[in-house]
Amino acid sequence: MQPVDIKSAAPAANSQPPGKAIPFGAGVYNEAMHFLIEEAYLLDDGLFNEWLGLLADDVQCTMPVRQSFNRKKGNGFNDGMNWLFDDKGALTFKAQRMYTDSAFAEDPPSRVRRIVSNLRLHETAVAGEYLAQSYLLLHRSRGDAHQFDTFSARRDDILRKTDAGWKLAKRIVLVDQAVLGLANLALFL
Amino acid sequence: MTNENDLKRGRTALVDGTSISSLVDRDKREVSTRLFSDPEIYQLELERIFAKNWIIVGHESEISEVGDFVTRRLGDDPVIVARRRDGGIDCMLNVCSHRGALVCREEAGNSSVFRCIYHGWIFNLDGSFRGAPFKEEMYPDGMDASRLGLRKARVGVYGGIIFANWDESAPSLEDYLGDYKYYLNLIFNKVPNGMEVLGPPQRFVINANWKTASEQFGGDAYHAGQLHRSLGALTGGSPTNPRDWQLHAPKVSTENGHNIICFDLGDMYRAISGGKELSPIEKLHILPPSGVPPEMLPEMLQLLGEKELEFLATTPPGNGGIFPNAGVWNMHNPMYNGVPAPFLSFRTYLPLGPDKFEFCMWVLVAKGASEEYRDLMRRSTSFMQGASGFIEGDDAEVWPGQTSASRGYIGRQGTLKYWTLTGEHKPEGWPGEGNVHAGFSRDDPQWNWWQRYFDRLEEKV
Ligand code: FES
Ligand SMILES: [Fe+2]
Numbered sequence: 217m218q219p220v221d222i223k224s225a226a227p228a229a230n231s232q233p234p235g236k237a238i239p240f241g242a243g244v245y246n247e248a249m250h251f252l253i254e255e256a257y258l259l260d261d262g263l264f265n266e267w268l269g270l271l272a273d274d275v276q277c278t279m280p281v282r283q284s285f286n287r288k289k290g291n292g293f294n295d296g297m298n299w300l301f302d303d304k305g306a307l308t309f310k311a312q313r314m315y316t317d318s319a320f321a322e323d324p325p326s327r328v329r330r331i332v333s334n335l336r337l338h339e340t341a342v343a344g345e346y347l348a349q350s351y352l353l354l355h356r357s358r359g360d361a362h363q364f365d366t367f368s369a370r371r372d373d374i375l376r377k378t379d380a381g382w383k384l385a386k387r388i389v390l391v392d393q394a395v396l397g398l399a400n401l402a403l404f405l
Numbered sequence: 406m407t408n409e410n411d412l413k414r415g416r417t418a419l420v421d422g423t424s425i426s427s428l429v430d431r432d433k434r435e436v437s438t439r440l441f442s443d444p445e446i447y448q449l450e451l452e453r454i455f456a457k458n459w460i461i462v463g464h465e466s467e468i469s470e471v472g473d474f475v476t477r478r479l480g481d482d483p484v485i486v487a488r489r490r491d492g493g494i495d496c497m498l499n500v501c502s503h504r505g506a507l508v509c510r511e512e513a514g515n516s517s518v519f520r521c522i523y524h525g526w527i528f529n530l531d532g533s534f535r536g537a538p539f540k541e542e543m544y545p546d547g548m549d550a551s552r553l554g555l556r557k558a559r560v561g562v563y564g565g566i567i568f569a570n571w572d573e574s575a576p577s578l579e580d581y582l583g584d585y586k587y588y589l590n591l592i593f594n595k596v597p598n599g600m601e602v603l604g605p606p607q608r609f610v611i612n613a614n615w616k617t618a619s620e621q622f623g624g625d626a627y628h629a630g631q632l633h634r635s636l637g638a639l640t641g642g643s644p645t646n647p648r649d650w651q652l653h654a655p656k657v658s659t660e661n662g663h664n665i666i667c668f669d670l671g672d673m674y675r676a677i678s679g680g681k682e683l684s685p686i687e688k689l690h691i692l693p694p695s696g697v698p699p700e701m702l703p704e705m706l707q708l709l710g711e712k713e714l715e716f717l718a719t720t721p722p723g724n725g726g727i728f729p730n731a732g733v734w735n736m737h738n739p740m741y742n743g744v745p746a747p748f749l750s751f752r753t754y755l756p757l758g759p760d761k762f763e764f765c766m767w768v769l770v771a772k773g774a775s776e777e778y779r780d781l782m783r784r785s786t787s788f789m790q791g792a793s794g795f796i797e798g799d800d801a802e803v804w805p806g807q808t809s810a811s812r813g814y815i816g817r818q819g820t821l822k823y824w825t826l827t828g829e830h831k832p833e834g835w836p837g838e839g840n841v842h843a844g845f846s847r848d849d850p851q852w853n854w855w856q857r858y859f860d861r862l863e864e865k866v
Contacts, residue, residue, distance in 0.1 A: 283512040292512075294604045295604070296604025296605075296779075298604075300793050301780070302784070306741055309639075309741035309788075394512060395763065399609070
């Protein structure tokens with residue numbers, strides 16, 4: 217069984233190579249960065265309904281598993297098996313579950329801090345859609361444990377600029393761990 | 406050199422004088438909570454459970470070509486599982502016979518030999534010693550290759566699942582699985598070409614003892630209506646109706662500690678058909694068993710006998726545990742839109758010390774299943790199973806609590822209760838083997854799991 221080599225997840229995210237790079241500080245760059253910062257804020261503060269408002273109706277959120285290979289074999293991502301493979305319906309159910317009294321995995325909730333940075337923004341073949349590659353460093357404090365659970369990844373997003381504001385249209389989470397150090401992913405990445 | 410195993414054999418007490426047999430009360434059916442965090446018990450488990458039973462290390466389809474390998478753990482020992490030239494499978498200790506370095510550091514790949522990076526000793530695909538650099542100069546008196554191969558475990562494959570066992574005197578895998586094979590066949594051998602994995606397993610670490618998850622998969626149907634109450638939003642299940650949580654579904658326990666819950670699909674089919682009685686074949690067409698895409702259903706109908714098809718259409722084997730540390734999950738559950746989706750996985754709970762384990766989950770489909778069907782399986786898995794599944798996320802919240810609570814001086818004096826049994830009732834015409842517990846679902850299979858566990862820990866078998 218051969219791993220799928222996603223050398224850069226960008227083509228997989230949009231089925232074509234990224235277009236023109238948008239420089240740091242450009243207006244559209246600032247808007248995209250602002251969107252990601254705002255998204256992290258909503259999730260960290262448990263504003264899940266508001267977060268759902270940022271998702272396009274056709275949003276797809278995936279996260280392939282990753283294995284540890286020698287360098288010449290690529291980065292170890294495998295498209296066959298995933299940590300996440302959620303569409304809007306699944307994300308909506310999971311987010312709305314957080315408001316019920318039976319979401320035990322996150323109730324009491326973890327204290328989570330999502331640090332989003334290193335945004336590289338590119339145009340795509342679709343007008344108004346941008347490939348946004350950002351780094352995510354997530355700290356999760358659970359119960360009375362004094363150690364944080366941490367998670368880090370690159371996220372390759374397709375952000376769509378619409379009349380109703382920016383929307384997340386696609387997200388591929390490119391995790392840095394082969395063996396995940398989180399007991400569950402009952403949070404949104 | 407004394408063999409460490411010889412020293413340990415026959416040991417019946419822990420260093421503080423507590424006898425191992427006192428950790429279980431076989432009359433009252435209670436088990437000491439101390440088992441969930443005691444480091445000494447953990448060491449005994451590695452010796453008496455993980456080195457003596459058939460332990461799952463992977464799936465055949467992960468290493469389908471000659472030279473394919475994966476690195477895994479067997480107990481807490483690193484192993485290489487590789488496909489030999491003759492098509493057979495080997496499982497060998499991933500530790501160099503020279504000075505103990507890790508021989509293979511990749512998680513998977515294809516190779517014709519394994520070369521240790523430290524001094525360069527080379528081993529064949531089957532683990533036998535092949536050579537060393539500067540052999541003549543370094544070892545002028547020669548090398549006894551027969552003593553230098555990687556240590557090998559026995560390997561057995563059932564339903565495509567690869568098991569390994571360090572114990573030369575243990576019964577065969579077929580005997581170990583025994584009556585359980587009937588149910589495994591209906592999960593993993595239901596199509597002529599068998600199943601394959603979607604890809605490498607999900608692997609994640611939970612700060613809990615491996616037994617918290619393993620004994621739950623030993624047949625704990627009781628927790629679903631409470632811990633997994635979220636499911637009710639999709640199934641319409643009411644917290645007060647035991648049928649909604651399959652607590653009336655027959656459970657089966659077999660010798661050696663395996664078990665399976667056979668879910669009753671009656672209510673579901675009645676809801677689909679509006680009360681009209683359906684034939685088994687009609688039912689299977691409406692909802693082909695998990696892993697079998699609709700277009701491959703005819704292959705299954707041709708392969709299986711009438712009795713088996715009827716069984717799959719009424720009370721198919723669903724959720725169960727393979728002793729000591731594995732589980733299978735084979736069922737349908739409604740997705741967020743109410744449409745039932747298939748789930749098919751097996752998982753192992755790998756010990757990483759008394760208070761930590763790795764959850765390792767493989768997802769399967771029939772060999773040759775369409776990409777569309779694979780996507781459906783990816784979707785349903787992400788929604789409900791494994792790290793991101795909203796069902797198993799809640800389980801992962803309970804196990805660490807059980808573990809840390811058993812560390813306290815007082816907490817470890819408590820017991821786990823398995824008081825209540827359904828008893829053995831085999832419904833008429835039940836086609837399978839084993840002890841069938843039809844009736845309200847109680848503690849029978851989990852108690853069976855613990856009895857086998859203690860038989861092993863006390864070296865009764
Ligand atoms: S330890 Fe492997 S060659 Fe020396
Ligand atoms: Fe559970």
